[in-house]
Amino acid sequence: MSRTIVFRRLSNGEGIDPPRYETAGSAGADIRAAVEDAITLAPGARAAISTGFAFAVPQGFEMQIRPRSGLAARHGVTVLNAPGTVDSDFRGEVKVLLVNLGAYPFTIGRGDRIAQIVIAPVTLCRFEETDDLGVTIRGAGGFGSTGV
Numbered sequence: 001m002s003r004t005i006v007f008r009r010l011s012n013g014e015g016i017d018p019p020r021y022e023t024a025g026s027a028g029a030d031i032r033a034a035v036e037d038a039i040t041l042a043p044g045a046r047a048a049i050s051t052g053f054a055f056a057v058p059q060g061f062e063m064q065i066r067p068r069s070g071l072a073a074r075h076g077v078t079v080l081n082a083p084g085t086v087d088s089d090f091r092g093e094v095k096v097l098l099v100n101l102g103a104y105p106f107t108i109g110r111g112d113r114i115a116q117i118v119i120a121p122v123t124l125c126r127f128e129e130t131d132d133l134g135v136t137i138r139g140a141g142g143f144g145s146t147g148v
């Protein structure tokens with residue numbers, strides 16, 4: 001079942017294709033860079049890249065901003081805060097925090113597909129304090145406690 005996400009094209013988004021699923025089975029819709037001029041990320045550098053759009057994600061859902069594996073595999077470029085979280089009450093421009101973990105400069109041009117967005121349901125919970133969380137086999141084990 002397909003849902004509708006409404007978006008507003010900002011002035012810097014003129015001529016930019018909106019997010020699009022590249023195949024019928026794609027989980028993520030690729031989102032593009034609305035940079036005026038090309039931006040080059042030196043190795044180790046990061047930048048918040050404009051997308052040129054603002055969205056109204058329906059309440060009860062989030063927009064996750066995820067890396068594209070091709071950028072990661074070929075260039076070491078990923079989304080620094082993956083998965084970025086766009087809240088349902090956010091009405092500002094969505095930006096993509098890219099970081100270059102590769103060994104070479106990476107240039108981002110206008111219209112480049114720099115990330116993918118996944119719309120996912122969220123469960124909003126109330127948080128209730130207790131003194132007793134119950135006993136589990138794992139207990140406080142973490143960070144490799146089950147072995148490597």
Ligand SMILES: O=c1ccn([C@H]2C[C@H](O)[C@@H](COP(=O)(O)OP(=O)(O)OP(=O)(O)O)O2)c(=O)[nH]1
Pocket residue numbers: 065081083084085086087088090093094095096097
């Ligand atoms: O990759 C991202 C992550 C966040 N946002 C926008 C949308 C999101 O709703 C808002 C806040 O994001 P987040 O909660 O991750 O940031 P914060 O540091 O907690 O900021 P705030 O105190 O405004 O919630 O920033 C983006 O545009 N791109």
Ligand SMILES: [Mg+2]
Pocket residue numbers: none
């Ligand atoms: Mg926040």
